[in-house]
Amino acid sequence: MKKSLQVVFVGSLLCLMIPITFCTCTPGYALLSEEKAARLSQSGVVEYNGAWYQAGDTIYGYKNYVKLIVGDANVPLLLGIPHDGMFEGNPVIPLTGNTGRDINTKPLTFAIADLFKADTGLQPWVILSEIDRRRMDANTYPKDVDTRYGIASEGRKTYDSYHELLLLARTVMATNLANTMGGIFIDMHGHAHRYAHEQEEAYTSIISGKQILSRYIDQSDLGYGLLGTELGEENAQLDSYADRSTIAGLASAHPTVSFSALLRGPYSLGALLEAEGVTSVPGSVIPAPEFDADRFGTNAAGTPKSRPYFNGGFLSRRYGTAKIGTTTGFADNISAIQIETPGINVRNNTTIIARSSHKFKRAIIQYLNHWYNYNFPNSVYPY
Ligand SMILES: [Zn+2]
Secondary structure, three states: OHHHHHHHHHHHHHHHHHHHOOOOOOOOOOOOOHHHHHHHHHHOOEEEOOEEEOOOOEEEOHHHOEEEEOOOOOOOEEEEEOOOOOEOOOOOOOOOOOOOOOOOHHHHHHHHHHHHHHHHOOOOEEEEEOEOOOOOOOOOOHHHHHHHHOOOOHHHHHHHHHHHHHHHHHHHHHHHOOOOOOEEEEEEEEOOOEOOOOOOEEEEOOOOOOEEEEOEOOOEEEEOOOOHHHHOOOHHHHHHHHHHOOOHHHHHHOOOOOHHHHHHOOOOHHHHHHHOOOOEEOOOOOOOOOEOHHHHOEOOOOOEOEOOOOOOOHHHHHOOOOOOOOOOOOOOOEEEEEEEEOHHHHHOOHHHHHHHHHHHHHHHHHHHHHHOOOOOOOOOOOO
């Protein structure tokens, strides 16, 4: 019964939302009768274009450029990899951007998903694009989509396909977890933050434990849709921003917990990552991006600039639970966080990923257990 409702809900939601918001594609769903839905729901986790898919199956979007790994029906984790695509498309999708790949976020994210499944028995949902982000960037804001991709182009169809499948995954999750504390969408990215004057600073190597000098900044940016300057405000002020963040739904579910504690308290994702040795912003060690002319430079007026920090793009804003702002999310219990990872210590090579993926997996499971009332086992860091 629950699943039959889910299918009807998915169909109607997509029909209503996609044409109005940002997708011109024809949804791959038909509105099913409850009887037919009940019959089909015996066949898998989700239906797409008339076929049913089990957890672990791949749903292919437009020309196989977009892929959705189907999660278990009750898994509370959805992972996004929008920026590690390498293909130009056939025919070639024109270059419409110049920002580079988030290299190795795909193997990093799949490693996290595999470790999560090994501990919990549940396959997370994973959405990804195989197309070079300079040709199709799923993080493009709807207001820019027509200008950037046109209406019926290869780029536009790929963009629409990504959002169709992400919406499908998120909708099934939200429906199946409606009577629980919910789950989380984590959009995985990579940055290349450097110190302002190409100077090097030491960080502790995840491999050797020794100090290594680098021009790159070893930190993971956790994006909640709030500006770095907002994170820099006092807790009492920051607490009033909950409804503008991509975890507004999680904040509402914990009315006795201050919002600032969700961002930088001992059980914030940043603090849980720091406990694993992953430097995070915001967290309990770096509560907000600080200003420092020597390390981060100055602006044209000579004022010190702040620590580089990415606060979240369209994907995490749209598919999270922000209630207020230019881009709002959904009124449910599937919140979103964007994670921007460094190359050093997180994703530069397979040896690093084999280690960092355990650290991220451990923090994510702890986060779900603490804030979402799960009781998943969480294997120890093996190195
Ligand atoms: Zn990115």
